[in-house]
Amino acid sequence: MRRLLKIYMEKPELAGIVFLLVLGTIFQIQSGGVFLNAQNVQGILGLLPEMALVAIGVTLLMICGEFDLSVGSVFALCPMVMGVLLADGVSFWLAFPAGLGAALLVGLTNGIITIRFNIPSFITTLGMLFVARSATVVISGGFPPMIPQGAMPRDAFVAFVGPGDMFRMSFLWFLAVAILVSLLLGRTNFGNWVRATGGFLPAAQSMGIPTARVKIACFMLCSLLAGFAGTIQVMRLGAPLPSIGEGLELQAVAAAVIGGTALTGGIGTILGGIIGAVLIRVIDNGLVLSRVDADWFKMALGGLTIFAVIVNAWLRKKARAMKVETNT
C-alpha cells in the first residue's frame, strides 16, 4: 500500500492510465473488435489533438495554481481573427500570427487582472469566457467569414498522413507540443518555478521566484494553445464558426483532473492531462460504438470526473496519514 501511494504521489496520472486500459478493453470486447480497428482509431486520433492541446495548456496552468475557463472562447476567437483577416485578403502568414496574438493578449489580460487585483482566476476567466465569445461573434458580424479557397495551408495542419493515413498532421503538431511542454515543465528551471508557484506560493516567493511573471506566462501559454487548437479545428472544418469550442473549457478541466492534476496546484503532469483527454474521447467514441444514446456522454464524463477527484483526494489523504506516521 505504502509503495503504491508513493508511486501515485510521483505519477498522479497512473490511475488514469489504468482506467484507460480497462475501458479500452471493455469497449474492444463489447464492440466485437471494432473499437481498435484502423478506421475507428483513425477517427479518435483525428479529433483528439484539438481537445488535447487545450487540455495541455489548462493542465499546465492548474499546476501553476490558476484556472482558465476562457479557453473555449479563445478556441473560437483566435481562428475568427484569422478568418476575418483571410476573408479580407490578408496573407495567411500575417493572419495566422494575428490570431495567435489575439489569444496571447487574452491570456495576458487574464493574468494581469488576476494578479493585479488579487482575485480568483476562476472569476477573471469566467468573465473572459463571455467577453472573448462576444468579441468572436462581433468581429464575425454574425456570419462565418468566407475564407478564399486555398488561403489556408491545410496540408500542413490537417491532411492525413502516416501508414494507412492513420492520423492527421494535427496529431504530429499535438505530439510536438506535448513533448515540448512536458520538457518545459519537467526539465527546465521554468518548470521548477511553475511547480513551486502552484505548490506553495509563499515558499516560491521567499526563494525569489518572480511568481507573478511565472503565472502570467502560464496564462498566456494556456490561451495560445487553446487558440492554436481552435485554428486546427477551423482548418479541418474549412470555416470559422463563432460557436465552436463551447463547453470545451469544462472538458479540458475534466481532462486535467481525471489525469491527476490537483485543483489546489502543484500536483499533476502534462501526460496526465493528455491521458484525461484521451479518456474523454474514448468514452465519447466507445459509447457511440456501443450504440448507447449520445446523451449519455455527458453523464459518463461527469461521473468520471467526480470519481477521479474522489479517488485522488482519498489517495492524498492516505498519503498524508502515512507522513504523520513517519513523524513519530
Added chain:
Amino acid sequence: MSGDAIIEVRDLHKWYSGVHALKGVSLDIRRGEALGLVGDNGAGKSTLINILSGTQQPDGGSISFEGRKVQFGNPRDAMDAGIETIYQYNSMVPTMSIARNMFIGREPLKASIFGVGVMDRRRMAEEAMQALRDVDLHLRSPDALVGELSGGQRQGVAIARAMHFKSKVMILDEPTNHLAVKETEKVLGFIKSLKAMGITAIFISHNIHHVFDCTDRIVAMALGEVVLDKRVEDTSMDEVLDVL
C-alpha cells in the same frame, strides 16, 4: 566597534498603514556571531528580518552589508548578497522533491536562453545529497518529496540549502515552532553548528531557553524598539524577561 560588523542597521523605520512597526531600530551584527532576537508578539522581529531578507522594504533608515550600503528590492537580492532566511512556515514546497527544493530559483543549467534553460538534474541530485551530508542529515534519496519529511528534517534541508549556497548570514525566524521536542533539539543542534562554520546567525524564538542555549548575544525588542542588547554572559533570563 562597527569595524567587524557584517550588518549595520541604522535608524530603521517601517509603517503598516498606521501601525509604526519599527521605530528607529539600530543594530550591529558582528561577523560570525549568533544573535538571539526576542520579543513579545508584534514587537517587530519579523518585520526587521523581512527587511533584512528583502521581502519588505523599509520606510526610513539604512542597512549596510559588509561595509556597503545596500537596498534589497526582493528576496533574491538578499540571497545573492549572502543572506538566507528560514521561516517558521517553511521555505519548502511540500509537493516537490528535495533536490528540486534545494535549487528553487538557483537551478544549475546545462544551457539557457533568456534565463530559461535545461536543468542539470544529475548535478542537482549529487549536490543535494552532499549538502545534506554536510549538515549530518542522512536521507535516502534526493527524489523524496519534502512533504514526506518530518518538520525537523525539512528545516534541516532548508539549512543545508543555505549552507550549499555559501550564505554568510542565516536568519531563522521561529524555526522550531510546531516541532516535537526531539526535532527541536535537532534544529538547535544545526544552529549551534553554524558557529563552527563561521556563519553569522540571527535566531528568533519565543523560547528564551533555546535562545540562551545557542546564541552569543541577546537583542530584545518591544513595540518596535530595541530595549536590550547584551552578551549572553552579561545578562540573565530574568533581566531579559523583565524588559519584555
